[in-house]
Amino acid sequence: MRSTDGGRYDVVVVGAGAAGLACAGDLVAADLRVLLLEADGTVGGRMRTDRVAGFTVDRGFQVFNTSYPQVKRRIDLKALRLRPFTPGVLVHTEDGPLRFTDPSRRLRESRDLLPGRLASGRDLLALSALTARDALAPASVLRRGRDGTTLTALAEAGVSPQLVETFFRPFLSGVFLEDELETSARFFHLVWRSMLRGTLCLPADGIGAVPAQLAARLPADVLRTGNPVTALTGNGVALAGGHEVESRAVVVATGQRVAAGLLSGLRVPDGRTVTTLYHATARPPMTEPVLVVDSHRRFLNTCVLTAVQPRFSADGRALVSTSVLGSPGPATADAVLRALGEVYGTDTGDWELVHRVTVPDALPAMPGPVPLSRSTRFAPGRYVCGDHRATGSLQGALASGARAAREVLDDLRNGRTDMRIVSAS
Missing domain, CATH: 3.50.50.60 (FAD/NAD(P)-binding domain)
Structure with missing residues (x-):
């Protein structure tokens, strides 16, 4: 032809x-x-990926999910030299960091899912049922489900407002780039499924x-x-x-x-705008390759990128990525840096802001109900x-x-x- x-x-x-x-x-x-x-x-x-001040820096914090069908069809994963994040998320709370993880992958690290720590016994039952359904059901079933908002879907699944505010809103705000949880319920279920079935990684040479x-x-x-x-x-x-x-x-x-x-x-x-701040520091504030979210929602998420991909640094310094909604001014950026000191339990006074990226239309808005294709x-x-x-x-x-x-x-x-x-x- x-x-x-x-x-x-x-x-x-x-x-x-x-x-x-x-x-x-x-x-x-x-x-x-x-x-x-x-x-x-x-x-x-x-x-896109840039080289800035001796670091490999993506244009905004991006992770690579190995479970996507199109990725499996088109991408040579071995050639990307992927390094994984620790399964799960660390949530900074009033009671200190609590770990939300999948017990089927890291049973020893799931003690914070015992009733009364991160969630109640009733929440854990609701979460188990939600997770089992999304992990095991064919994607076609989830796509055909009744649509609404993510917030409504969590309530219908029996998840309490307390767990929504402690974990789901802080975590999903960084996934959907909106903090009202108005994103399509069907899309939420598909995203939850992909995270349960795949591994979040960073390519050695950036996204x-x-x-x-x-x-x-x-x-x-x-x-x-x-x-x-x-x-x-x-x-x-x-x-x-x-x-x-x-x-x-x-x-x-x-x-x-x-x-x-x-x-x-x-x-x-409409599009969602996000800004990512990249700080360099001589010593990593955390050596675990894990994503951290804040129950106070002072930022979307943060992580030590060089703990995931050491190749992102040319001289051994650590690179910390922190994302916030919109395009914050200097006062907000300073407040974020102070929050990072609290979250990581370290003095951030000598951290150097080596790069800042604002991405307009980083994601399309998907308020439910919305067609998925x-x-x-x-x-x-x-x-x-x-x-x-x-x-x-x-x-x-x-x-x-x-x-x-x-x-x-x-x-x-x-x-x-x-x-x-x-x-x-």
Whole structure:
């Protein structure tokens, strides 16, 4: 099905984030003539890694979940040289740190789940039933369940308001990037399932190694970086400088705001903004590779990244990552640093802020009820994919890109991609 009419492509994919890379890869595998255009100088979208002050620093705190079906299908896990987090979470409370962990993985470390410590006996029964259902049920069953908000789902499962405030709200605020627990209940159950069945890790070269691996599998003539698309035309796309690339179909695989600018009339969800502060210190405040959350909600989460991946430091210093909602001012950043001193039980006066990253639209808002997957078809010959068309996760982005490829292939085979219909309307 490869095009032979000069410089015309079968498909132009706009945006080389996870969704665009998955879509382009599947279309190339179907023997189409594909061009993948990326505005930036490298691939990955929000999954990017920088080198700052001798540290490997992701653009915002990101973890890699090994349980996602699309990850298992597409990623060579061994090549990423993954290092895992300790299963579970440390919760900083008035009574000191309490560990929330899966007894099936770390029975010796689950003493804080004894009744009366982190949760009551009734809460533990409710939590056990919720966990067993989500871990054992097929994902298709969870996707078809009645939707609402995460807060409602926890209440219906019998989880008390006390446990919600002590653990679920502090923890899930960092997962969903919102602290009202308004995110879709069905998505919550799928996320809970993925955490129970998978392992949270960090790649040795940062999260940017994931899209880099996908890009490396594309033929050399498919990907062009540093090529921003300024508009969609009746025959393809227009590039900066006025050059037009012709194609039979165009897939917009950018973030939701750029997608809405290229596709007039496209409705997109709001985005969640998060800021991550990276502090360097001579001595690690904690040697365990564990995620820490705060029951007072002064920040979303924190961890010693170099305890998870020692390769993130070039000179042996420790790197501490701490994330907060929105884009805090200096006063908030100072308050966070004081809170970290309390949480880690150390003096943070000599910690050096080596990097700060604010990521607008880090995740799409998913207030329940919400569809977990939507068609990528926008108009004849025009498609849109990304996590904002599915779920706010790497799984969602890859799955949406895969769906776009399937729908493009189906339409090309059945002659439903005439973009001139769009330009004339």
